[in-house]
Structures are given as C-alpha cells and as structure tokens.
Amino acid sequence: MTEIILFVLKINEMNYQEIASTMVINAWNAEIKYTNATLEKISDEQLMQEIALGRNRGIYLLGHLVAVHDLMLPLLRFDEVQHKDYRKIFIESPDKAIGNLPSADVLRKQWHEINNKLQSYIDSLPAEEWFTRHSSVSEEDFVKEPHRNRLNILLSRTAHLSNHRGQIVLLTPNT
Amino acid sequence: MTEIILFVLKINEMNYQEIASTMVINAWNAEIKYTNATLEKISDEQLMQEIALGRNRGIYLLGHLVAVHDLMLPLLRFDEVQHKDYRKIFIESPDKAIGNLPSADVLRKQWHEINNKLQSYIDSLPAEEWFTRHSSVSEEDFVKEPHRNRLNILLSRTAHLSNHRGQIVLLTPNT
Numbered sequence: 001m002t003e004i005i006l007f008v009l010k011i012n013e014m015n016y017q018e019i020a021s022t023m024v025i026n027a028w029n030a031e032i033k034y035t036n037a038t039l040e041k042i043s044d045e046q047l048m049q050e051i052a053l054g055r056n057r058g059i060y061l062l063g064h065l066v067a068v069h070d071l072m073l074p075l076l077r078f079d080e081v082q083h084k085d086y087r088k089i090f091i092e093s094p095d096k097a098i099g100n101l102p103s104a105d106v107l108r109k110q111w112h113e114i115n116n117k118l119q120s121y122i123d124s125l126p127a128e129e130w131f132t133r134h135s136s137v138s139e140e141d142f143v144k145e146p147h148r149n150r151l152n153i154l155l156s157r158t159a160h161l162s163n164h165r166g167q168i169v170l171l172t173p174n175t
Numbered sequence: 176m177t178e179i180i181l182f183v184l185k186i187n188e189m190n191y192q193e194i195a196s197t198m199v200i201n202a203w204n205a206e207i208k209y210t211n212a213t214l215e216k217i218s219d220e221q222l223m224q225e226i227a228l229g230r231n232r233g234i235y236l237l238g239h240l241v242a243v244h245d246l247m248l249p250l251l252r253f254d255e256v257q258h259k260d261y262r263k264i265f266i267e268s269p270d271k272a273i274g275n276l277p278s279a280d281v282l283r284k285q286w287h288e289i290n291n292k293l294q295s296y297i298d299s300l301p302a303e304e305w306f307t308r309h310s311s312v313s314e315e316d317f318v319k320e321p322h323r324n325r326l327n328i329l330l331s332r333t334a335h336l337s338n339h340r341g342q343i344v345l346l347t348p349n350t
Contacts, residue, residue, distance in 0.1 A: 005180055020195035022322045027330055052227040052345045147197045159337040166341035170227045
C-alpha cells in the first residue's frame, strides 16, 4: 500500500515538475535565441557604441552577460566559473572604469561557449533536480523557502537577459 | 484505498504547483516594483523623449505596457479588456504613427489601475488554477501541451516587462 502510494506520488510529482521546468527552459531558450539574433545584426564597431547617450556600451553589456551566465555554472551546481576575473570587470565595475576590455571578437566567442556549456547541463538535468536548492541558499533555509531552487535561478536570469537585450537591440541599424 | 491515494496525490500536487507559482508570481511582483520605481524617477517631460536617438519614446512604451498588461486579463481568463483601442494604438501601430497619444498623466494612472486589477486576480488564484489553460490555447491542444497554461503567460509577460524596463530606465537622469 505505502509502496503504491509512493510510486503514484513519484509519477505525479514528475508531471508538475516537468511542466514547470519545461516552461522556464523554453523561456530561457527563446531569450538566448532572440539575443543571438540581435547580436548578429550588430557589427563589432557598433558594439563599441553607447546604447544611449552617456550609457553603457554594447561591449560592456555583452561582457556583463558573459559574466552573469558564467556565474550560473556554480550557482546551479553545474561547474566552476570559467572567467574568474569577469566578476570584477563586468559586474563589480561600471563601464569605462576599466581601460582595456576583452575584444568584441573574444567576448562573442565566450558568449557562445558559456551558453553552450550551460545548455548541455540544462538539457540533461532531470526535472526533479530543478527543484533542489541552488548553491547560494543553505540547506536549512531551503527547507523554509523551497522556491529558492535551481529553476528559480534560470527564471531570474531569463528576465535579466531580456532586460539587457532590450538595451543591446538599440545598437541595431535603425530602419 | 483509491480515495487515500487521490487525497495524498492532491496534497502533493499542491506542493509543486505552489512552489512553481510562487516563483513566477514573485518574479512578476519584483518586476512591477522595479518598473514603478523607475517610472517615479522620470518626469512627464522626460517620458516624452526617445529612449535613444530615433527609437520609441517613453510615453509609447508606457502605453505599450498598459496595452499588453490589459490583454492579460482575458488571456488569463480573469476579466474583459479595459482599453479596447489600445491594442491598435500601442501594439499594432509603431510609435509616432498615431498623432495624439493619451497623456503621460492618464497612462500612469491606467498603468497602476491595470496592474492593481491584475494583482487582485493573481493573489486570489489557487495554485492549481495556474496550471490550467490560458484563453488562446484550445482544450485539445492543451492536453498535448500542458505548459501552455496561465502561469506561462505570467512568466512570459515578466520577461516582456523586464525588456522594456531596460529601455525606459534610459530616461532616468544620468548620474
């Protein structure tokens, strides 16, 4: 009896965990796709421009996105950070505070590399694993706040990417 | 026996439906809060400016957000659209195509009204109801694609709001 209940429970849990993780992963995939399409319309020269007068340059925003997505690797308990110095350059420092940023060419390559790396982990994570804690919440706190899970990181980073994509798109040719 | 299984199933479903809906509702609430804080820093005069040279004006983006959030009412099966003409003005038409837009004052008021209306429905919707279909998917299709639910609308509109907030913030005074 208990075994049957546990089995049915397990099947059912999977169902809602799968629906919810599919929703968030689809939103993430779409946002990555839109951002890549936007970046393809922008030349390296245009990427050096400010998105609006006196604001961040495209190159800084691209580096910022690389840095934030890189940090998702440890946060999602997938892997180690790949570019340790990027937190300081692209998150803790504002644009124009650091003289020599990596080139547009290098950042574009790293952008695809980090997303491909994330994607391989995302695609292979079982649905129920998305509902386990991310690395910056303690096991104690997680019991009280089960929404602070790995899927929530993917959800918040999707909105973060959408926010900066809305800015980077301003560098595309004005039609 | 069947009754016990169904009861335990129900409790358990609630659990994952509640965790997932809490995650998405929290993200939505945060995005609304950030957007309101941004709008408060922008004067009505600044709202009439383009977010970048030759791009949409703040006033158009605010109207666009009112129109998109208004359309969430029928899409989420909450209520009827409040501003029927806004789809044409702020979604189907680009900025500057229509001469007389509603004033900043009117749009700010409608922005808060529509979000407050949405919020009251959002706050009172039971977790399991978030996993029922939204109004633009048929019952047949929903069986095959259960992720096309009401929660998915809230998720995609959160990213949409974040996208335009990243643009509207460019109208705040440059510090």
